[in-house]
Amino acid sequence: MRFLKNERFLNFFMYLFLGIIIAMPIIIIAGLFYKSESVLHANSLSDLLFSTEWKPFQGKFGFYSYIYSSVLVTMLALLISVPICLLAAIYLTQYAKSVYLKVIQPVIDILAGIPSIIFGVWGILVIVPLISKYLAPFFGIETAGYSILAGAIVLSVMIIPFILNILLEIFKSISKELPQASIALGATKWQTIKYVVLRKAFPGIISSIVFGLSRAFGETIAVLMVVGNVAQIPSNIFQPGYPLPALIANNYGEMLSIPNYDSALMFAALILLVIVLFFNLAARMLISRYETKL
Amino acid sequence: MEYKISIQNLNLSIGKNKILKDINLNIPKNQVTVILGPSGCGKTTLLKCLNRLIDLEENVNISGNIFLDGEDILHTKSDLPGIRKKMGLLSQRPYPLPMNIYDNIAYGLRINGLHNKHLICESVENHLKQVSLWDEVKDRLKEPASRLSIGQQQRLCLARGLAVEPEIILADEPTSALDPLSSTAIEKKFIELKQDYTLVMVTHILRQARRIADYVVFMYLGEIVEHGTADEFFNHPKQEQTKAYLQGTFN
Numbered sequence: 001m002r003f004l005k006n007e008r009f010l011n012f013f014m015y016l017f018l019g020i021i022i023a024m025p026i027i028i029i030a031g032l033f034y035k036s037e038s039v040l041h042a043n044s045l046s047d048l049l050f051s052t053e054w055k056p057f058q059g060k061f062g063f064y065s066y067i068y069s070s071v072l073v074t075m076l077a078l079l080i081s082v083p084i085c086l087l088a089a090i091y092l093t094q095y096a097k098s099v100y101l102k103v104i105q106p107v108i109d110i111l112a113g114i115p116s117i118i119f120g121v122w123g124i125l126v127i128v129p130l131i132s133k134y135l136a137p138f139f140g141i142e143t144a145g146y147s148i149l150a151g152a153i154v155l156s157v158m159i160i161p162f163i164l165n166i167l168l169e170i171f172k173s174i175s176k177e178l179p180q181a182s183i184a185l186g187a188t189k190w191q192t193i194k195y196v197v198l199r200k201a202f203p204g205i206i207s208s209i210v211f212g213l214s215r216a217f218g219e220t221i222a223v224l225m226v227v228g229n230v231a232q233i234p235s236n237i238f239q240p241g242y243p244l245p246a247l248i249a250n251n252y253g254e255m256l257s258i259p260n261y262d263s264a265l266m267f268a269a270l271i272l273l274v275i276v277l278f279f280n281l282a283a284r285m286l287i288s289r290y291e292t293k294l
Numbered sequence: 295m296e297y298k299i300s301i302q303n304l305n306l307s308i309g310k311n312k313i314l315k316d317i318n319l320n321i322p323k324n325q326v327t328v329i330l331g332p333s334g335c336g337k338t339t340l341l342k343c344l345n346r347l348i349d350l351e352e353n354v355n356i357s358g359n360i361f362l363d364g365e366d367i368l369h370t371k372s373d374l375p376g377i378r379k380k381m382g383l384l385s386q387r388p389y390p391l392p393m394n395i396y397d398n399i400a401y402g403l404r405i406n407g408l409h410n411k412h413l414i415c416e417s418v419e420n421h422l423k424q425v426s427l428w429d430e431v432k433d434r435l436k437e438p439a440s441r442l443s444i445g446q447q448q449r450l451c452l453a454r455g456l457a458v459e460p461e462i463i464l465a466d467e468p469t470s471a472l473d474p475l476s477s478t479a480i481e482k483k484f485i486e487l488k489q490d491y492t493l494v495m496v497t498h499i500l501r502q503a504r505r506i507a508d509y510v511v512f513m514y515l516g517e518i519v520e521h522g523t524a525d526e527f528f529n530h531p532k533q534e535q536t537k538a539y540l541q542g543t544f545n
Contacts (some may be wrong), residue, residue, distance in 0.1 A: 097352060182391065183375075186378050187405045188405075246398065294439060
């Protein structure tokens with residue numbers, strides 16, 4: 001194994017592996033792009049993205065309702081989970097005794113490790129009936145329960161452990177002396193959290209949200225089981241929707257005799273990837289702009 | 295001698311560890327009181343009792359009394375921010391708040407209810423001048439405080455503490471992270487400040503204590519071994535432990 005001690009040899013391997021990691025997303029994007037080329041040729045980009053007309057037999061693929069469902073479910077899930085996570089993280093790191101954190105940490109890890117199919121089943125057994133029997137009637141709406149809201153609730157529970165874990169790490173990493181400096185000036189605890197701790201944690205909070213968003217956007221099976229899978233623009237959140245990952249999972253390998261169908265599904269995957277990428281880039285920009293102000 | 299703070303029979307333990315044992319101490323007004331002692335002897339904890347930052351720790355058991363101008367400040371539940379406001383804190387390392395230089399000082403004013411922009415602006419300038427930082431930062435007030443050098447940051451922290459107009463300044467080894475020049479600047483400032491403030495400084499640097507102390511407290515293992523005026527303490531120490539510490543043969 002003498003050759004392993006050779007510096008140049010080791011360097012070569014390090015660059016090689018680094019190259020593989022960098023190449024991976026590029027290859028995936030290029031592959032998806034290549035595969036979706038034929039549907040891009042047959043349809044205009046604006047039709048693909050902004051038309052709701054989904055008639056595969058006529059070669060018409062309008063993804064708008066799918067994109068709409070995806071974005072709606074994800075945003076709703078974040079709307080539910082982010083405040084919960086933020087408040088929980090603030091409480092656990094700033095107010096609660098340290099014992100609480102020790103107890104809750106394994107709970108979070110277990111929650112993070114539950115397979116998504118179980119969340120899906122839980123959604124069907126608990127959330128869907130809850131919505132159809134209680135929640136929707138409360139607003140005077142009739143629904144079977146399989147809906148955007150059901151998808152969002154299941155998703156939010158799934159992403160809570162991930163967002164919460166990151167937030168806890170971020171709050172724990174802020175040194176105790178910083179809030180103490182504020183308290184020593186006569187600030188109350190809440191003033192200190194609002195003006196000092198949250199400010200310091202802001203870049204990390206944005207990162208955690210985008211991480212949750214990326215996970216939520218691509219989550220397939222649990223959402224697919226409860227969201228209803230009807231391609232439409234839902235007029236309220238109690239109606240079913242049809243997010244992009246569910247579209248791909250339900251149809252890939254099924255109706256490939258239809259021309260351009262598999263190409264269209266690849267394009268759906270590409271849209272998914274581009275949207276997630278867009279949010280990640282936007283967050284990066286936001287964070288780096290903010291960090292110059294700290 | 296007039297006393298600003300009076301500590302009586304103060305005992306403190308965290309969990310099962312006794313940190314402070316029977317502390318009885320009067321801190322003279324408008325003087326620099328230096329608390330000396332080896333690491334882990336409870337100096338910092340004593341300081342934290344004064345401004346009640348000790349409340350932020352868990353499992354603390356505390357008994358005794360601390361009076362500020364005759365007023366109980368250890369057991370009162372009301373107006374903690376008010377008590378803390380009276381004592382500016384300068385910690386071992388500077389912890390500038392995550393905001394720009396101007397706001398670092400304006401922050402304390404704003405949370406204490408001052409919203410007049412003109413007055414805030416005036417106060418920021420005055421206090422930056424008071425710590426001789428104004429000339430260095432007057433053109434970059436909107437820059438993040440974290441970009442200042444560590445010595446500048448420590449002076450900013452001092453200005454930040456002075457801006458809320460305390461009566462006492464608590465300093466916990468304020469020069470331990472600083473270069474000699476910045477340390478001297480802080481020391482000089484302390485000597486000037488005793489005109490208007492009562493200063494309590496924790497240090498383990500004997501020479502620093504000799505330079506600025508009016509009153510010295512020597513602590514070891516949570517107890518006060520000896521305290522007295524600087525002249526008494528340095529020139530006529532009574533306790534064997536003190537003599538050993540001053541000669542550098544203490545272990």
